[in-house]
Amino acid sequence: MKQAIRALATAILILWVLLIAFAITAVYSVMNLDIDFGETQFFPSNEDIVLSLPFFINNRGYYDISELNVTTRVTDYNGTLLALSETFVPLIASGSNVETVHNISIDLNDLFMEYTEILFNDGSFELDAFIALNFAHAIPVQMSINMTIPWGAPFSNLSIGEISVDPFYNLTHSEVVIPVSFENHSFFDIVGTMQLEVYNDMDELVTSEQRSLNVSSYGEYDEPVEMYLSTGDLSKLTESGKLHLVFESPMFTVEQWIPYG
Amino acid sequence: MVKESSEKSLIRKMIPNVFKAAVWGIFTYVIVSYLPTLLFPIDFLPFGYNQLFDLFVGIAVFFAVITNLFSGTIFGYAFSIARGLVMIIYFIVAFNGGIIRLTMPMQEFTVNLVVDVKAFLTILVLVNLLGIGKSLLQVTNFLAKKVEANQLN
Numbered sequence: 286m287k288q289a290i291r292a293l294a295t296a297i298l299i300l301w302v303l304l305i306a307f308a309i310t311a312v313y314s315v316m317n318l319d320i321d322f323g324e325t326q327f328f329p330s331n332e333d334i335v336l337s338l339p340f341f342i343n344n345r346g347y348y349d350i351s352e353l354n355v356t357t358r359v360t361d362y363n364g365t366l367l368a369l370s371e372t373f374v375p376l377i378a379s380g381s382n383v384e385t386v387h388n389i390s391i392d393l394n395d396l397f398m399e400y401t402e403i404l405f406n407d408g409s410f411e412l413d414a415f416i417a418l419n420f421a422h423a424i425p426v427q428m429s430i431n432m433t434i435p436w437g438a439p440f441s442n443l444s445i446g447e448i449s450v451d452p453f454y455n456l457t458h459s460e461v462v463i464p465v466s467f468e469n470h471s472f473f474d475i476v477g478t479m480q481l482e483v484y485n486d487m488d489e490l491v492t493s494e495q496r497s498l499n500v501s502s503y504g505e506y507d508e509p510v511e512m513y514l515s516t517g518d519l520s521k522l523t524e525s526g527k528l529h530l531v532f533e534s535p536m537f538t539v540e541q542w543i544p545y546g
Numbered sequence: 547m548v549k550e551s552s553e554k555s556l557i558r559k560m561i562p563n564v565f566k567a568a569v570w571g572i573f574t575y576v577i578v579s580y581l582p583t584l585l586f587p588i589d590f591l592p593f594g595y596n597q598l599f600d601l602f603v604g605i606a607v608f609f610a611v612i613t614n615l616f617s618g619t620i621f622g623y624a625f626s627i628a629r630g631l632v633m634i635i636y637f638i639v640a641f642n643g644g645i646i647r648l649t650m651p652m653q654e655f656t657v658n659l660v661v662d663v664k665a666f667l668t669i670l671v672l673v674n675l676l677g678i679g680k681s682l683l684q685v686t687n688f689l690a691k692k693v694e695a696n697q698l699n
Contacts, residue, residue, distance in 0.1 A: 344557055432655045
């Protein structure tokens with residue numbers, strides 16, 4: 286009996302020493318974990334915008350970090366999924382470091398086709414980040430972060446000013462001037478064209494004009510658009526009607542109807 | 547006269563136990579409270595875990611004192627078994643059944659952290675169960691010796 290008790294006491298002592306040593310070194314390792322996030326960057330490509338989140342992990346602890354999985358979900362204010370991205374790091378061994386980038390790619394063409402209003406109105410997106418890892422191959426850790434990302438509309442406060450008409454621009458033509466203004470609240474420059482069409486109250490096309498656009502990020506566009514029509518067609522221009530604006534860029538094509546008069 | 551001498555012998559028996567209990571109480575306090583706070587700052591523990599840590603120190607010191615005070619008696623073993631059971635309950639409560647959930651506000655957003663310490667908790671419970679097993683063997687040995695001594699007398 287005495288030997289059994291002594292053996293049990295020794296086993297318990299060894300187990301306690303191991304457990305306490307593990308607990309102390311685990312806490313020490315977590316304290317010495319160096320996690321750093323780089324500057325978040327947006328890269329507009331042809332049809333996508335890429336939100337790039339660089340991060341750096343220096344594991345100065347005693348234990349490996351394995352199966353690091355970073356998953357992000359971007360949803361609009363209705364909860365509709367816009368983008369789902371995943372980054373997987375199989376192993377960050379003890380004493381080593383990892384520098385990687387988590388990219389969230391959003392197809393702008395699809396996005397703007399489905400949600401035209403985000404081109405004209407500022408808003409926000411919801412970003413859910415989910416981080417899972419295995420500490421010391423024994424302790425699974427999960428972390429979730431919810432963030433709201435503000436969205437600046439590229440054609441914010443789109444408006445037209447008072448339409449002025451010069452019936453005798455020259456012998457054959459009359460001039461119609463429509464001031465168009467908007468603010469580019471987005472993080473990308475708008476480079477493309479703007480087509481402006483004037484429709485009368487009978488939905489007849491009166492005149493149209495195309496302008497090239499180059500509005501820098503957080504810049505403003507406020508210019509009068511001069512349009513010409515033959516003097517004979519001036520009677521087609523009614524007191525009220527609709528303006529059809531078509532914005533085209535490599536990233537998107539979008540149209541907007543604005544009533545006048 | 548007989549009563550007085552038995553009281554004296556009880557006090558004589560108790561003095562080493564009281565001394566041992568005091569030494570073990572201080573030693574346990576140093577090991578479970580003083581040294582860890584020297585190694586890691588106490589504010590390292592998240593939120594309500596400070597109180598749980600104090601409770602752990604209280605339980606450890608209390609049972610270190612009481613088991614040593616009654617060592618050599620059946621109560622010493624009973625308290626040893628009770629310590630094992632209390633520790634098992636404490637660890638299950640402190641580790642929230644093996645899943646620790648924390649919500650930490652960080653600047654503009656909130657971080658939800660879930661740590662799965664089921665494997666660690668299982669080992670802690672098993673070590674305490676081994677301790678209870680050891681105490682049961684010790685109490686059996688103690689009673690067997692007592693019966694043996696009675697039979698010989």
